[in-house]
Amino acid sequence: MTTKSPSARQLRRQRKAALETQIEQQRVDLMVESSRWLGATQQIDSTFQRFKLPTYALGGLALLASARHPHALVRFAQRGIAGVLLLRRAQRLLKMLRR
Template structure:
């Protein structure tokens, strides 16, 4: 007793499966784009993690030395922040 207006169950199932397959393809494409967009950040993080122990040691020595004179530490922090901003601006200008 199927009417011509009402789609058959097999047709509906085929349409839904096609939609699901298209969504899977869309997700795979989006994931690939996401990985390629975040690759520089991931590479930088891996590089940083490779030098984690020496960075901890150098930071500890620096804080030990500068911790006795907080004014030096504040001045060094300001200079480091200003230097980072200059480097960031230079990178943007060179692009």
């Protein structure tokens, strides 16, 4: 009783079938996770969609204003940077005082 070992072609077919099964399972997993992700981020997406148009409108108005008065944009940027630096310094000071 001799058993015949599978040929290389049969081994390739088996390997291909196993890989196709694995790929199909990965696709199913991806679809399930995609649905979960969309459900989890639905609130964020709806909020973004609600504020998208006003944000673009304000950006356009700011762009027009900066085109008409470029120096005002520079002043605004300087004040913004100064404000951020002031907030950071205040946070560091509060951390030091809490110790």
